[in-house]
Amino acid sequence: MTTDRRRPFQGILIPSPNTPNIKRRYSVTQDIVSFRRCARQYGAFNIHKYAPAYQTQTYFGTILHQVLDRCHTHFYGKIDPSTKGSIPDNGKIISDDEIIDYFDELRQAEKAKTKNPTPPSEIVKYFIEVENGLKSQGIRAITQDIRQKAVRLLQYFNALEGHTLYPRVKDTEHRLQADRSNHILHGVVDLLVDTPNATDNPADCEMWDYKGSSLLDVNPKDLENYEFQMRVYAKLYELKHGVLPRKAILYFLNELDGSTCPSKRPVNALMEVSLAPNDIDDAVSEFANTVAQIEEARLTDRWDAAQPGSISEKDCQICDLRWNCLTPNGGKGVKLRYP
Ligand code: SF4
Known part of the structure; x- marks a missing residue:
């Protein structure tokens, strides 16, 4: 056989590549719950990656979660073995005035580039560590009140729940994942908590999720989304451990707020979500529907605002999209500040 030197590849057949089956990962909270809350906001900030001007909600929720995670780490002595078995500050609470004074001293020291003052408590120390990490990602509190409130709620939770809850915690930031036919579904449960006197059986575990809000302030649609989130987590837990968790609990941290720490848990602080099999099945099929809706919205690049x-x-x-959105203010849109 002679080869035409000018056409060295003539006659060689190369099959076209198979379309790779790359599955998108969907987070229960960051994708599915966000899209269900407002598709327009999800499209702008999660898909198109516009940077929000303020990240108030992200700041408040993240700082509460991450400081509480450090409280659990403290109890288990994972960073410093000498703290094992103790709760931060032994549950003592410092006043709002002491917190404000410390924040002022810290600000002055940072401005003058001198040594930072020693934090007045372990909770404040953990708070500042987490806050510095958030600042490096551009996430800040917009007001001093929000910082102060976050420290107050953390102290109250630590004092009220620490002694009984921390010893029962089996795992924090528990990761769950499932490989579905066309996507990967994943979520992170804040806490896995053992039922008192349990025998290390996954069926005895409770899933707990912290919310920074008050139960009474939660919009019905958001509450529906929180319940949906816990039921999807329950399904993922079952896929991983072979059994459903014993309970799914939502803890509304803002229910603890007030001028003094509550002496017992407020009735609305803790809410148990039903894990009836039909409720879980509905949540799972709702999840699949939402994934299909997101895929459709991606194809058309159409992201509709939530209904008033x-x-x-x-x-x-x-x-940030409120200036160009008819949903707020009961469907009338916000009043523009000009001319
Ligand atoms: S202002 Fe519009 S886009 Fe923003 S969250 Fe509300 S409904 Fe969604």
Whole structure:
């Protein structure tokens, strides 16, 4: 056989590549719950990656979660073995005035580039460590009140729940994942908590999720989304451990707020989510529907704003898209500040 030197590849057949089956990962909270809350906001900030001007909600929720995670780490002595078995500050609470004074001293030291003052408590120390990490990602509190409130709630939770809850915690930031036919579903449960006197059986575990809000302030649609989230987690837990968790609990941290720490848990602080099999099945099929809706929205690049009344006015008040959205203010849109 002679080869035409000018066409060295003539006659060689190369099959076209198979379309790779790359599955998108969907987070229960960051994708599915966000899209269900407001597809327009999700499209702008999660898909198109516009940077929000303020990240108030992200700041408040993240700092509460991460400091509480450090409290559990403290109890288990994972960073410093000498703290094993103790709760931060032994549950003592410092006053709002002491917190404000410390924040002022810290600000002055940072401005003068001198040595930072010693934090007045372990909770404040953990708070500042987490806050510095968030600052490096551009996530800050917009007001001093929000910082102060976060420290107050953390202290109250630590004092009220620490002694009984921390010893029962089996795992924090428990990762769950499932490989579905066309996507990967994943989520992170804040806490796995053993039932008192349990025998290390996954069926005895409770899943706990912290929320920074008050139960009474939660919009019905958001509450529906929280329940949906816990039921999807329960399904993922079953896929991983072979059994459903014993309970799914939502803890509303803002229910603890006040001028003094509550002496017992407020009735609305803790809410148990039903894990009836039909409720879980509904949540799983709702999850699949939402994934299909996101895929459809990606194809058309169409992201619709939430319907008036289906999203809380508070969420819209801090959304950068509110100036160009008819949903806030009961469907009338926000009043423009000009001319
Ligand atoms: S203002 Fe409200 S409804 Fe409009 S995009 Fe923002 S969050 Fe969604």
